[in-house]
Amino acid sequence: MPTDNEAPARPDAMAVEDILAAMRRIDGYLDVSPADALALYRLAYAHAAQRLGRDVPVRDIMTATPATASPETTARDAARIMAAARVSGLPVVSGQTVVGVLSLTDLLRLLGLPADAGPAALIARLMTPAACTGAHPTPALGQTPVAALMTSPAVVVGPDVPRSEAARLMTGRGVNRLPVVDGTGLCGIVSRGDVVRSCRGVPGGCPA
Amino acid sequence: MTLFQKMRGAGASPPRVGAAEILWSFVGAVTGIALVAWLHEHVADPAGLSMLIGSFGASAVLLYGAPKSPLAQPRNLVGGHVLSALVGVTARLALPSPDWLCCAVAVAAAIALMHATRTLHPPGGATALIAVTGGPKIAALGYLYVLFPALSGALAMLAVALLANNMAPTRRYPEYWL
Numbered sequence A: 001m002p003t004d005n006e007a008p009a010r011p012d013a014m015a016v017e018d019i020l021a022a023m024r025r026i027d028g029y030l031d032v033s034p035a036d037a038l039a040l041y042r043l044a045y046a047h048a049a050q051r052l053g054r055d056v057p058v059r060d061i062m063t064a065t066p067a068t069a070s071p072e073t074t075a076r077d078a079a080r081i082m083a084a085a086r087v088s089g090l091p092v093v094s095g096q097t098v099v100g101v102l103s104l105t106d107l108l109r110l111l112g113l114p115a116d117a118g119p120a121a122l123i124a125r126l127m128t129p130a131a132c133t134g135a136h137p138t139p140a141l142g143q144t145p146v147a148a149l150m151t152s153p154a155v156v157v158g159p160d161v162p163r164s165e166a167a168r169l170m171t172g173r174g175v176n177r178l179p180v181v182d183g184t185g186l187c188g189i190v191s192r193g194d195v196v197r198s199c200r201g202v203p204g205g206c207p208a
Numbered sequence B: 001m002t003l004f005q006k007m008r009g010a011g012a013s014p015p016r017v018g019a020a021e022i023l024w025s026f027v028g029a030v031t032g033i034a035l036v037a038w039l040h041e042h043v044a045d046p047a048g049l050s051m052l053i054g055s056f057g058a059s060a061v062l063l064y065g066a067p068k069s070p071l072a073q074p075r076n077l078v079g080g081h082v083l084s085a086l087v088g089v090t091a092r093l094a095l096p097s098p099d100w101l102c103c104a105v106a107v108a109a110a111i112a113l114m115h116a117t118r119t120l121h122p123p124g125g126a127t128a129l130i131a132v133t134g135g136p137k138i139a140a141l142g143y144l145y146v147l148f149p150a151l152s153g154a155l156a157m158l159a160v161a162l163l164a165n166n167m168a169p170t171r172r173y174p175e176y177w178l
Helices: A016-026 A034-053 A075-085 A104-110 A119-126 A129-133 A163-173 A192-198 B003-008 B019-047 B055-065 B074-094 B099-116 B123-133 B136-167
Strands: A089-094 A097-103 A177-182 A185-191
Touching (some): A075 A089, A097 A177, A104 A119, A163 A177, B019 B055, B019 B136, B074 B123, B074 B136, B123 B136
8 A cells, every 4th residue: 555655646736847857857859848848747747547447346356166165074085176266265155145254364363373363373372382282183173064153144246236335344244255146146255465466566556 | 608718728847857868969969960961961961962951950859859659750750841842842833823832831831741641740740741841952853852852861860769869778769759
């Protein structure tokens, strides 16, 4: 997130004196008047902002056909699915209906870590010799069905929901991903990373 | 905005260029005009042709003084001189009198044609005018005026612009060819 003094100047803040300073930097004779250069800058800026800042629907930025789990999937299999897909959460579907979301945090809780513990807490515990002599996750824990661990009901969005609304939902509800659901059921998933990646090059960041 | 308010102007004028720019403009112009004038004196003139007309002085301003300008690019330099020479000779042959009208039509038609072909090059206006007013020697050339001096002079100036402008560490020429 750029701080205020790194943010690009808004077009209205740009003045002829800035254009003159830029012209001195370029040094060679420029065949344009400072007023025309300023007008050109403002029009180009407005065009770029419109092109890059359009609020796209999540359909355009989501990951289609995401990896999923079903309520009967075991915790161990769910962890394997996440590892294989290199994701940190899975929509839990029954048929095509989204019944919940399983995140890495939900699996960590199964290991007796505090409710708000993240993956680093697991690494810290694995690297502490004393902890290894204590209770180990038994194979039985891995048999726990996803239904007992998942967050349910899931916060979902429709494919036509704007990106800005998805960003607000993720921040407000404290989740990292939203299953995208249309009339027939699950059609994709949109993560915080998808939102950030889709904002690359937008002047001033994403539209609020 | 009234007519008189518009005439007052309201913008800032651009800054002066640096010393290096002035030096390289000088070096380019000295070399380019020297080449064209030498060719005129030693090659073209003895053969009854011409290489040196006033419009090349104006082309030197653009090529060596403002090489980034769209008006100074090869397409404009060569296209502008050749098309304007064609227009000028045609105007003189098709409209022998009155002279004042022939001059006006030659320059105006040259500007219109350069605009339409994206070859606008201000010295082209002079090339068209000189085709009409250049005196008996120019008139005797007929359409050869398009090749000597228009095309040949433009190519000689272009060759110098490619060398001189690209020898300058702060310059690059052309911006584009076509």
